Amino acid sequence: KNQVEQSPQSLIILEGKNCTLQCNYTVSPFSNLRWYKQDTGRGPVSLTIMTFSENTKSNGRYTATLDADTKQSSLHITASQLSDSASYICVVSGRGGADGLTFGKGTHLIIQP
Amino acid sequence: NAGVTQTPKFQVLKTGQSMTLQCAQDMNHEYMSWYRQDPGMGLRLIHYSVGAGITDQGEVPNGYNVSRSTTEDFPLRLLSAAPSQTSVYFCASSRRATGRIKNIQYFGAGTRLSVL
Numbered sequence: 001k002n003q004v005e006q007s008p009q010s011l012i013i014l015e016g017k018n019c020t021l022q023c024n025y026t027v028s029p030f031s032n033l034r035w036y037k038q039d040t041g042r043g044p045v046s047l048t049i050m051t052f053s054e055n056t057k058s059n060g061r062y063t064a065t066l067d068a069d070t071k072q073s074s075l076h077i078t079a080s081q082l083s084d085s086a087s088y089i090c091v092v093s094g095r096g097g098a099d100g101l102t103f104g105k106g107t108h109l110i111i112q113p
Numbered sequence: 114n115a116g117v118t119q120t121p122k123f124q125v126l127k128t129g130q131s132m133t134l135q136c137a138q139d140m141n142h143e144y145m146s147w148y149r150q151d152p153g154m155g156l157r158l159i160h161y162s163v164g165a166g167i168t169d170q171g172e173v174p175n176g177y178n179v180s181r182s183t184t185e186d187f188p189l190r191l192l193s194a195a196p197s198q199t200s201v202y203f204c205a206s207s208r209r210a211t212g213r214i215k216n217i218q219y220f221g222a223g224t225r226l227s228v229l
Contacts, residue, residue, distance in 0.1 A: 004155070042223070043203050043205075043220030043221050043223055044156075045220070046218065046219075049217055089155070093216075099169065099171055102155075104155055105153065106155070
């Protein structure tokens with residue numbers, strides 16, 4: 001069964017610090033891996049999307065990495081801000097269709113001033 | 114830019130009532146999907162559509178119906194609401210992935226539904 005596991009479940013850090021969120025997956029076949037940010041009470045918003053041949057992708061202070069051999073991805077947040085407080089969801093696409101997505105449960109990140 | 118619009122934002126139903134959750138997108142996307150999000154669980158696919166007139170079931174379709182008469186609209190119907198359908202519902206749309214085009218999903222703001 002296709003699975004996406006994220007760790008940690010929740011994380012609290014001080015404003016200005018860096019943090020790294022983890023995503024391990026067992027999805028086959030593999031098409032691409034996405035990271036979404038979901039603010040409280042809002043829908044998820046895409047941060048990055050990486051295919052098999054891409055091992056790093058940046059979006060401002062967010063940098064995602066992908067190791068397709070070990071089936072692991074990480075999302076690194078640099079110089080965190082209060083607005084980074086949100087849930088971060090890892091999603092793996094096994095096929096091109098809308099039914100080929102496997103969602104992780106998310107990491108709940110809290111940035112404290 | 115409206116993107117994906119969901120209505121209503123909040124709804125309370127009694128067991129057995131029916132209702133329709135509306136979803137509209139103005140990006141001319143081929144793909145549209147409905148998800149539910151429950152505490153401690155990832156988003157789960159209810160139904161999806163790859164184009165007008167075409168719908169298919171996702172992971173948790175029971176108790177829900179959909180139709181796609183136009184590219185823009187993809188309503189989700191609850192025929193007889195049950196307490197187990199208390200959840201947050203998200204509609205998403207994306208382009209069809211071809212070659213270099215990745216089907217990045219755009220989500221609506223969600224509908225928070227409580228069934229008593």
